[in-house]
Amino acid sequence: MNNRKKRAVQKSDDAPPMKRPRNIEKHQLSIPKRGTVVGNLLACGQNDMGQLGLGEDVQEKTRPVLVSSLKNVVDICAGGMHSLCLTASGEVWSFGCNDEGALGRDTSEEGSDFIPKKVDLPGLCVKISAGDSHSAGLLENGQLYAWGSFRDSHGNMGLTLEGNKRTPVALLPNVTVVDIASGADHLLILSAQGKIYTVGCGEQGQLGRVTQRSASGESRRGKTELLKPEIVQMFKTRFIDAIWATNFCTFYRDFVTKKIYGFGLNNYNQLALSQKFKKQNLIFTPKITQMEDVKAISGGQHHTLIISKDNQCYAIGRKDYGRLGLGEVQADVSDLKHVVELKNSEMKSIGCGDCQSFAVTNDGKVFAWGMGNSNQLGLGSEDDAILPTQVKGVQVTDKKVFRVDSGGQHTLFLIESSTTKSTSGSSKTAVPASQINGSGGDGEVSAGDTKKGEKNKK
Numbered sequence: 001m002n003n004r005k006k007r008a009v010q011k012s013d014d015a016p017p018m019k020r021p022r023n024i025e026k027h028q029l030s031i032p033k034r035g036t037v038v039g040n041l042l043a044c045g046q047n048d049m050g051q052l053g054l055g056e057d058v059q060e061k062t063r064p065v066l067v068s069s070l071k072n073v074v075d076i077c078a079g080g081m082h083s084l085c086l087t088a089s090g091e092v093w094s095f096g097c098n099d100e101g102a103l104g105r106d107t108s109e110e111g112s113d114f115i116p117k118k119v120d121l122p123g124l125c126v127k128i129s130a131g132d133s134h135s136a137g138l139l140e141n142g143q144l145y146a147w148g149s150f151r152d153s154h155g156n157m158g159l160t161l162e163g164n165k166r167t168p169v170a171l172l173p174n175v176t177v178v179d180i181a182s183g184a185d186h187l188l189i190l191s192a193q194g195k196i197y198t199v200g201c202g203e204q205g206q207l208g209r210v211t212q213r214s215a216s217g218e219s220r221r222g223k224t225e226l227l228k229p230e231i232v233q234m235f236k237t238r239f240i241d242a243i244w245a246t247n248f249c250t251f252y253r254d255f256v257t258k259k260i261y262g263f264g265l266n267n268y269n270q271l272a273l274s275q276k277f278k279k280q281n282l283i284f285t286p287k288i289t290q291m292e293d294v295k296a297i298s299g300g301q302h303h304t305l306i307i308s309k310d311n312q313c314y315a316i317g318r319k320d321y322g323r324l325g326l327g328e329v330q331a332d333v334s335d336l337k338h339v340v341e342l343k344n345s346e347m348k349s350i351g352c353g354d355c356q357s358f359a360v361t362n363d364g365k366v367f368a369w370g371m372g373n374s375n376q377l378g379l380g381s382e383d384d385a386i387l388p389t390q391v392k393g394v395q396v397t398d399k400k401v402f403r404v405d406s407g408g409q410h411t412l413f414l415i416e417s418s419t420t421k422s423t424s425g426s427s428k429t430a431v432p433a434s435q436i437n438g439s440g441g442d443g444e445v446s447a448g449d450t451k452k453g454e455k456n457k458k
Contacts, residue, residue, distance in 0.1 A: 027194065027239060027255070028192045028193065028194075029178040029179075029190070029191075029192050029193075029194060029241060030178060030192070031126065031138075031140065031141075031142045031176070031177075031178050031192070032126050032127060032138075032178065032179065033126065034074060034075075034086070034088070034090060034124075034125070034126040034127075034140075035074035035075050035086070035088075036074070036088075037074065037402060038071075038072040038073060038074055038087075038088045038417070039073055039074075039402055039414045039415050039416050039417055040066055040067075040070075040071075040073065040414075040415050040416070040417045041053070041066070041067040041070045041073050041076060041085055041412060041413070041414060041415075042064035042065060042066055042067065042395050042396070042412070042413040042414075042415055043061065043064065043065060043067055043083070043410060043411065043412050043413070044061045044062065044063055044064045044065065044375055044376065044377075044378040044410065044411050044413075045060065045061065045374050045375050045376035045378075045406075045409050045410030045411050046059075046060050046374045046375070046376070046409040046410055047059055047060055047061070047114075047410070048060075048081075049081045049082070049096050049097035049113070050082075050095050050096050050097070050113045050114030050115070051078070051079075051081050051082055051083050051095065051096035051097065051407065051409075051410045052065075052067070052083075052095075052410055053067045053069065053070070053083060053095040053096075053114070053115060053116045054067060054114075055111070055114050055115055056111050056114045060374070060375055061375065062375045062378075062379075062380050062381065063378050063379075063380050063391075063392075063393040063394075063395070064378045064391065064393055064395050064396060064411075064413050064415075065395060066395055067116070069115060069116055070085055070087075070093060070116050071087070072087045072088040072089065073085050073086070073087055073088075073414055074086055074087060074088050074414075075127070075128055075403070075414070076403060076405050076412040076413075076414050077128050077129055077130040077135075077182075077405055077412075078130065078353070078405040078406050078407035078410060078411060078412045079096070079102060079130030079131055079132060079133070079134075079135065079182075079407050080097070080102075080131065080132035080133060080184065080407050080408045081096055081097035081132075081407065081408055081409070081410075082094060082095065082096030082097050082098070082102045082103060082130065082135070082407075083095055083096050083130070083407070083410070083412055084128045084129075084130050084135055085116065085128075085412075086125055086126075086127075086128050086137075089124070090123075090124025090125050090126070090140065091118050091119075091124075091125070092104075092118070092119040092121060092125050092128055092137050093116040093117060093118055093119065094116070094117065094119050094135065095113065095114065095115060095116045095117070096113065097113070097133075098113045098166075099133070100133040100134075100148055100149035100151075100156060100164050101133075101147055101148045101149060101159075101164050101165055101166035101167075102130070102133045102134060102135050102147070102148035102149075103117075103119070103135070103147075103148075104119040104120075104135055104147035104148070104166070104167055104168050105117055105118070105119050105120065105167070106166075119135075119137070119147075119168065120167065120168070121137055121139065121145055121168055122139070122143075122145070122168075123139040123140055123141055123143065124139065124140045125137040125138065125139055125140070126138055126139065126140055127179065127180055129180045129181055129182035129187070129245075130182055130407075131148075131150075131182040131183055131184050131185055131186070131187070131200075132151060132184040132185055132408075133148050133149045133150070133151060133185075134146060134147070134148035134149055134150055134159060134182065134185070134187065134200075135147055135148050135182075136171075136180050136182060136187055137168065138177055138178075138179070138180050142175075142176035142177050142178065142192065143170060143173065143177065144170065144171045144172055144175075144177045144180060144189060145168035145169065145170055145171070146159060146165070146168065146169065146171050146187065147159065147165045147166065147167060147168045147169065148164065148165065148166075149163075149164040149165075150185045150186065150187075150199075150200040150201050150226075150227070151185050151201065152185065152201040152203050152216075152217070153203060154217070157185075157200070157201060157217075157223060157226070157227065158223075158227060159227070160227050160228075161223065161224065161227050161228065171187075171189070171199070171229055172189060172191075172197060172229050175189075175191050175197070176191060176192040176193075177189055177190065177191060177192070178190055178191065178192050179242075179243055181243050181244055181245035182245055183200070183206055183245040183246060183247055183248060183249065183250070183264075184201075184247040184248060185200050185201035186198060186199065186200030186201055186202070186206045186207060186245070186250070187199050187200050187229075187245075188243045188244075188245050188250055188252075189229055190240060190242075190243045190252075193239075194238070194239035194240045194241060194255060195231050195232075195240065196208075196231065196232045196234075196240050196243060196252055197229040197230060197231055197232070198229065198230070198232055198250065199226070199227060199228065199229040199230075200226065200227070201215075201226065202214070202215035202225075202226055203215050203216060204248040204249075204264050204265035204282055205263050205264045205265065205266075205282045205283045205284040205285075206245075206248050206249060206250050206263065206264035206265070207226065207232070207250075208232040208250055208263040208264075208284070208285060208286055209225075209230060209231070209232045209233060209285075210225050210226065210284070211284065212282065212284060214226075215284070232286065234261070234286055236254075236261075236286075236288075237254035237255075237256070237257070237259075237261065237286075238256075239254070239255040239256065240252045240253065240254065240255060241253055241254075241255040244296075244297035244298070246264075246270070246297070246298065246299025246300065246304055246352070247265075247299065247300055247301050247354065248264050248265035248301070249262060249263070249264035249265055249266075249270060249271055249299060249304070250262065250263055250264050251271075251289070251291075251297050252286070253294065258293075259288050259289075260288070260289045260291040260292075260294050260297075261286040261287060261288055261289065262283070262286070262287060262289045262291075263283045263284060263285060263286050263287060264282075264283060265281070265282065265302075266278075266280055266281055266282065266283050267281040267302065268302045268303065268316075268317040268318040268332050268334075269316060269317065269332075269333075269334040269335075270299060270302055270303055270304045270316060270317040270318075271283060271287070271289060271304070272289045272290045272291050272304065272316050272335075272336055273287055273288075273289055273290065274287075274288070274290060278334055290335070290336065291306055291336070292308070293308045293309035293310070294306050294307070294308060294309075295307045295308065295309055295311075296347075296349060296350055298350045298351055298352045298357075299317070299352050300323065300352040300353055300354045300355055300356070300357070300370075301318075301354045301355060302317050302318035302323075302355075303315060303316065303317030303318050303323045303324055303352070303355075303357070304316050304317055305339075305350045305352060305357055305359075306336065306350075307347045307349070307350055311346035311347050311348075311362070312338060312339075312342070312343065312346075312347060313325075313338075313339040313342050313347050313350060313359050314336040314337060314338055314339065315333065315336070315337055315339055315357070316333050316334070316335065316336045316337065317332065317333060318332050319331065319332050319333060320355070321355050321356075321370050321371040321384045322369050322370050322371075322384050322385055322386030322387070323352075323355050323356060323357055323369065323370035323371065324337070324339070324357075325339045325341060325342070325357055325369040325370075325386075325387060325388045326339065326340075326386075326387075327341070327386050327387050328386060339359075339388065341387050341388045342359060342361075342367065342388050345361040345362070345363070345365070346361060346362040347359050347360070347361060347362070348360045348361060348362045348364075349402075349403055349404070351403070351404040351405045351406055352406060353370075353371075353376055353406030353407055353408065353409075353411065354371070354406075354407075354408055355370050355371035356368065356369070356370030356371050356372070356376055356377055356406055356411075357369050357370050357388075358404040358406060358411070359388060360401050360402070360403060360404055363400070364399070364400025364401050364402075364416070365390055365401065366390070366391045366396070366401040366404055366413065367388035367389060367390055367391065368385060368388070368389055368391050368411075369385040369386065369387060369388045369389060370384065370385065371384055372384050372385060373409075374409035374410070376406055376407075376409050376410055376411045377389075377391070377411070378391045378393070378411055378413075379391060380393070391413075395415070396413070396415060399415050399416050400415065400416045401413055401414070401415050401416075402414045402415065402416065
């Protein structure tokens with residue numbers, strides 16, 4: 001990660017677990033507070049399914065433009081071909097593709113999927129997440145609601161054993177939830193007791209609790225193991241305090257040791273595992289990663305970014321289209337590499353789409369790199385960018401960006417307005433959103449990436 005610092009010798013996965021404090025079972029995590037800094041929503045990329053929220057007359061935008069119909073936004077999520085926004089009042093607004101219910105609302109009225117409209121939830125929301133065809137919201141009372149559908153290589157799986165859910169339904173109603181994160185087709189749920197639940201597609205190992213045969217849905221239990229949220233059994237850790245999801249990977253942090261564990265798709269070592277596991281394409285149970293001092297994780301189909309405690313950005317995985325931000329590299333990267341182009345800035349947050357990457361600096365600048373075929377980088381052209389390039393334009397000039405999230409072929413930006421204030425009334429320019437980044441995005445799970453803007457079904 002950082003070659004300038006001498007790294008401690010890492011214990012192998014076979015090492016005995018560290019002693020835990022006896023009272024760890026009494027420790028509880030708190031339900032997060034909703035972001036307090038409000039801003040404007042900008043969007044760029046493809047709008048063929050309404051995912052930019054700009055109406056039916058707009059086909060695409062090459063640079064970030066204002067979505068004027070939404071105000072007081074505190075968090076954003078870009079799904080595969082849909083978008084979610086959370087407002088300061090706790091409302092969730094959705095727009096984009098609603099083929100499988102990802103918007104969580106009625107779109108029978110012509111064109112209503114192309115403009116932001118409110119999702120009807122039984123309470124105020126504090127956190128949102130979005131995947132390929134599913135969405136989720138965490139309420140102030142710790143209840144989790146989700147809608148839409150998961151998909152696997154056979155097609156539509158449904159959201160629950162009852163099938164697709166076109167309006168929000170409660171998941172784990174008897175569990176107090178404190179965090180959520182969405183991959184392309186799986187959902188992570190962190191309880192107040194420090195347990196991680198997973199649900200959805202498990203074909204790449206991203207659920208961390210089913211065998212390869214069970215993940216295919218071919219076992220005696222069919223999809224029961226997949227579509228019912230259950231706890232990941234962790235043998236070396238008893239309490240989790242952070243979770244992250246990329247398209248086909250899951251990461252979590254042990255509360256005591258601060259080690260990062262991962263499982264899921266590893267065909268480009270995007271899990272950042274030790275040499276022992278680098279040649280294993282699918283990881284079905286939690287393994288200790290080589291990540292250290294992690295503040296944030298994000299990723300796409302075949303790459304992963306992290307922000308470490310030195311506020312620098314590191315990348316690992318597939319090199320194609322420049323998604324790693326390392327310039328002209330001759331081979332895929334199997335160990336975390338410093339994105340040196342950003343070394344003079346401190347990173348505040350990161351976000352990834354399928355094959356593109358973004359970083360927001362502490363001073364509010366946003367950089368983009370990777371695949372640009374659908375103008376999702378916001379750089380004014382369809383060219384790929386092999387190095388981090390600052391996003392500029394009328395809407396971002398002299399404004400601070402708070403957060404960025406990207407889906408399949410579109411990207412959302414949360415940016416300060418001329419009257420950006422916290423909900424308590426004082427002026428602020430801090431990042432309002434959690435640093436737990438989900439990738440959300442569609443695409444094939446294979447050695448090939450999606451280059452064109454057609455929605456892919458696994």
